[in-house]
Amino acid sequence: MDSRGREEQITEEQITEEKIMEEKLTEDKSTEVETPKAKSREETSPEKSGKDFPYAKVFSLAMMGLLCCLFVLGILLPLRPRYSDAEKRELKQFPAFSLQGLFAGSYFRDITSWYQDSYPGKEEWMLLASKTKAFYGLQGEQIYGAAEQVKEEIPTGEGAMAETFALKKDGEGLQEDGTEKKESDGESQRKADARDKKEGKEQTEEGKGTEEKQEEAEAKQSGEVKQSSDAKQGSTKEKEENSNFETDAEGNLQIKKVDKAENVAGEQIGSLYLNGDSAYELYYFSEKAVRAHASLLNTVQAMFPKVKLSAMIVPNSFGVILDPKVQEKLASSGMDQAIAYSYSLMDKRVNTVNVFDALSAHKKEYIYFRTDHHWTQLGAYYGYQEYCKSMGYSTKPLSDYQKLDFPEFYGTFYFFMNRPESLKGHPDQVTAYQGSMNTMQYTDSKGNLQEGKLINDASQMLPGNKYNCFMLGDHGYVEIHNEGAPRKKSILVLKDSYGNAFVPLLAQDYRDVYVVDYRHYQGNASSLIREKGIEEILFLNNIMGIGESLSQKMLAVFQ
DSSP states (O other): OOHHHHHHHHHHHHHHHHHHHHHHHHHHHHHHHHHHHHHHHHHTSHHHHHHHHHHHHHHHHHHHHHHHHHHHHHHOGGGOOSEETTTTEEOOOOOOOOHHHHHHTHHHHHHHHHHHHTOTTHHHHHHHHHHHHGGGOOOOSEEESSOOOOOOOOOOSOOOOOOOOEEOOTTOSBOTTSOBOOOOHHHHHHHHHHHHHHTTOOOOOTTOOHHHHHHHHHHHHTTOOOOSHHHHTSOHHHHHHHOOSOBOTTOEEOOOOOOTTOOOOOOOOOOEEEETTEEEEOOOOOHHHHHHHHHHHHHHHHHOTTSEEEEEEEOOHHHHTSOHHHHHHHSOOOHHHHHHHHHHTSOTTSEEOOHHHHHHTTTTSSOBOSSSSSBOHHHHHHHHHHHHHHHTOOOOOGGGSEEEEEEEEOOHHHHHTTOOHHHHTSOEEEEEEEOSOOEEEEEOTTSOEEEEESBOOOTTSOTTSGGGGBTTSOOSEEEEEOTTOSEEEEEEEEEOGGGGTTHHHHTTTEEEEEEEETTTOOSOHHHHHHHHTOOEEEEEEEGGGOSHHHHHHHHHTTO
């Protein structure tokens, strides 16, 4: 075969191969298009649908039945708890109906709050939610609670003494000790200023500009008074900071009558910082708060000049345990500086107790709970040592006390943060130190005097209540009498719950101890001081429990 014939044969073979390839590609494309359609027809066929439908129906009915059961369980009033042992508080009650609440929308909001707060088995549901959250992965550091507050700069050095008020009770011109009130030059000036105001006169002082006059007139109208010529020359801002309570035109403190049936929540949890197995409450410095507390101390000292008055502001774990750089990143650092500044505003007669340094020296020890906002009794012991040192007294060593341990304690932080697993796996232990003096008398919720113990067996208490081994918790009024005490003195302790771990130590050394929790007290502290012949007063407050409104509440117990 010649070369031309061979070329024609090769060309025909190539054409044949190309046709075969094109046919294969066409078949493949048709297969790809038809396969999804076929699958779709197969999936939506009546036979397939009929097989799956019964299972879907059963599942849907089961879920609807479960939800209905939970709803019925939720509306069964007899199963609704009224008190939470874990959270140590009264739960919300079903709201009373009112047309005003109905039209305002608050009635149904209150029902929603009641339904959520007192749901049967709430504690178990929250534990389940916490365990579920633990599967989210590494949690790291977390912040719980309110949004970040405004951080104020803590002043350096000493400040001007906070204002002292002349208490006036029921319009009488007598002081609390029953003596006739004598007018000082400052008081006479205040009365003259008040008369000028009533007569519509304007104060005209040489060298004052129009703006300064206006500021002073506005300050008078808001009830602010000046104590001395130095205060007169101060700025408007300083005057406002000194006026943390309401006064009349003559400078007499006006204390609003408090409903004696009302319990004051003096220690409410704010923002919390969780780091590993420990939680901390964030601290934000407030100039007004520390000035109000200093004014409280100054006023009580003025009321009882012959009584030795002491102030102990106890720092929390945030200020003592955490590194200052971490504090500054989260909130306010320099809690020691804030306490020192607050002390500088107090009357020089007030004995101020530097418990911050005493606790910092033992920060490696177990002086604060990790799941709770309180100090341990070991921390309270170091605080008591510092108090006695400031007063020139000696203290008993811990070896003189019987040590009692109560494990498995979960505090306020644990419940506030909805039971995080990092805290649940590392509960606290309450360690109590029981002295030879262990009896007390306290006023119950009905006003009756009951017998009790300073240190109680907490082994059978609920995990959230074991701090109540100290004095059985908070009581408005407590009396302790120890005839064999080395100190033949009487003392009044005005405290918050930090004092519960402190008072059992104090009771070993004082003959008569009277304890007032301002949040629950129904009596009159001024009358108590006079009737019992009290020689010393100690204000013991944790740093989160001082502020403008709380200082007013504390001062109100003296009215």
